[in-house]
Amino acid sequence: MTKRRRTRILLGVTGSIAAYKAAEIARYFMKRGCVVRTVISESAEKFISSLTFESLTGQPVLRSFWEETKPGAIGHIALADWADGVVVAPASADCIAKAAHGFADSPLLAILLATRAPIVFAPAMNVNMFEHPQTQENIDTLRARGVTFVDPGSGSLACGWKGRGRLADASEVYSVTMRALGPHDLIGKRVLISTGPTREAIDPVRFISNRSSGKMGVALAREAYRRGATVTLVHGPLSPSPRLPTTIHRVSITSATELREEMLRRVEDSPDIVIMAAAVADYRPAQAASEKIKKSAARRAIELEANPDILVEIGERKGGSPKPFLVGFAVETGTPEELVEEVRRKLSRKNADLMVGNLAQDSFDKDTNRVCLVPRRGDTISTDTARKSAVARKIFDLIGDLTK
Ligand code: C5P
Numbered sequence: 001m002t003k004r005r006r007t008r009i010l011l012g013v014t015g016s017i018a019a020y021k022a023a024e025i026a027r028y029f030m031k032r033g034c035v036v037r038t039v040i041s042e043s044a045e046k047f048i049s050s051l052t053f054e055s056l057t058g059q060p061v062l063r064s065f066w067e068e069t070k071p072g073a074i075g076h077i078a079l080a081d082w083a084d085g086v087v088v089a090p091a092s093a094d095c096i097a098k099a100a101h102g103f104a105d106s107p108l109l110a111i112l113l114a115t116r117a118p119i120v121f122a123p124a125m126n127v128n129m130f131e132h133p134q135t136q137e138n139i140d141t142l143r144a145r146g147v148t149f150v151d152p153g154s155g156s157l158a159c160g161w162k163g164r165g166r167l168a169d170a171s172e173v174y175s176v177t178m179r180a181l182g183p184h185d186l187i188g189k190r191v192l193i194s195t196g197p198t199r200e201a202i203d204p205v206r207f208i209s210n211r212s213s214g215k216m217g218v219a220l221a222r223e224a225y226r227r228g229a230t231v232t233l234v235h236g237p238l239s240p241s242p243r244l245p246t247t248i249h250r251v252s253i254t255s256a257t258e259l260r261e262e263m264l265r266r267v268e269d270s271p272d273i274v275i276m277a278a279a280v281a282d283y284r285p286a287q288a289a290s291e292k293i294k295k296s297a298a299r300r301a302i303e304l305e306a307n308p309d310i311l312v313e314i315g316e317r318k319g320g321s322p323k324p325f326l327v328g329f330a331v332e333t334g335t336p337e338e339l340v341e342e343v344r345r346k347l348s349r350k351n352a353d354l355m356v357g358n359l360a361q362d363s364f365d366k367d368t369n370r371v372c373l374v375p376r377r378g379d380t381i382s383t384d385t386a387r388k389s390a391v392a393r394k395i396f397d398l399i400g401d402l403t404k
Helices: 017-031 050-057 076-082 093-100 107-114 127-131 133-144 170-181 215-226 256-267 310-318 336-349 388-402
Strands: 008-013 035-040 085-091 119-123 153-156 162-166 190-195 200-203 206-208 230-235 249-252 273-276 283-285 304-306 325-332 354-359 371-375
Touching: 008 017, 008 076, 008 107, 017 035, 017 050, 017 085, 017 170, 035 050, 035 076, 035 107, 076 107, 085 093, 085 107, 085 170, 093 107, 093 119, 093 133, 119 133, 119 170, 127 133, 127 162, 170 215, 190 215, 190 256, 200 283, 206 283, 215 230, 215 273, 215 388, 230 256, 256 273, 256 310, 273 310, 310 325, 325 336, 325 388, 336 354, 336 371, 354 388, 371 388
Parallel strands: 008 035, 008 085, 085 119, 190 230, 190 273, 230 249, 273 325, 325 354
Antiparallel strands: 153 162, 200 206, 283 304, 354 371
C-alpha cells in the first residue's frame, strides 16, 4: 500500500481551563501519524505554557505576531497555507465570537481568515456561556460558512456548574477532524456493518464463541464515518470496547439470533452498503439449559443446531438489485490459493457484490490484516499485510470504484 504524506494539523489553543487538555489532543493526532504545529493565544498561555507544545510536537509555537521574525519561527500566513486542517481546541466563547465576526487581532484569528483548509472548533466553556443565544448564533454563523464543530460533552464543569461545555475528548476531536478533511465520497450514504463474534449460550454461565476481535469491522466503521457516511455498527461482545465517534450508531448483540434480527430489520430501511464482517457462530446449542449444568458425567455431548446464514438471507432479499452493495467476509485456514478458491465459491452462494477473504492466522485478534478482495465483477486483488485501518481504506476505495 502506498505511503501517504503525513497530515498537517495546526492546533489553535485558546483561553479556557481546558487548555491543558490540548496537550493530550496534540499527542493523539501525532500518535496517528499527523504533524502538529501549535498557535497559542495570550490567555491560553496563562493556563498552559507554549513550552509544553514545543516539547511535545518538536515544533516552534506561534505566540504573537511580533515574534514571527525570530529564527525558527514561522509566519501566520505560512502556517495558514501549511495546514491540511486547523483545529481550535479548546475554543473559548471569545474566540468563537471573534472568528464569527472576522476579527484578526491575534495570529490564530488571522490564520482562521487566511487558511483554505477545513476548520474544526471544539468549544469548552461554562454551560451558560455556551448556551447563550449570542454564542449559539456565532456558532451558527461559522457553521454556515463551513466550519465544523465538535459538540462539547455534558457533566461537571471546572466553573462548578453542571451541563454542556466540557471539551470533547481527544478521540472525538480527532475523528471529527478526519471526517472534515475528507474524502467525503460517502456523504449522504448509509452504511450498515456487523462485526465481532457471537456467543451461543450453553447455560447461564457458558457459551460457544470464536476468536474474532471485531477490530476489522470497527476499522470499517471508522473509515465509513471518515468518508462522510451515516454509520450503524451492530457488534457482538468486544473487549476492550472501542472508542468510536459518538455519531456512529452502535447496537450491541450477543447471539447470532439477535444479530440476525437487528440486521434484517435494518436492511429493511435500505442502507446503501451492508458489510457482514461479524464472525457468526455457525452452530448453537439446540437447547440452552436454564440452570448451570453440573459437573457430574465424565463425558457430555452438546447437541448443536445450525444458525441461519444472515448474509445469505440478506443476499436473497437483495436479489438482482444493486442496493445494498453487499460485502461478506470469509475467514479460512489453509493456503492463500485455497482461500481465494473458497472465497469465490462463497461470493456466488451468498449473492454478495464483494467478498473479503482472510486467513485466521493473519487476522484474528491482530491490528493488522492481509486480505484478498474478490468482487463479483472484476479481478481479485490481494493485499500485503497492513494495519486494519489501511485495509478498511482499500476496501472502501474498491467499493467506490465498483459502484461508480
Ligand atoms: O460461510 P462463512 O461462515 O465462511 O461465511 C462468512 C460470511 O458469512 C461472513 O460475512 C459472515 O458474517 C456471514 N455469515 C452470516 N451468518 C452465518 C455465518 C456467516 O451472515 N450464520
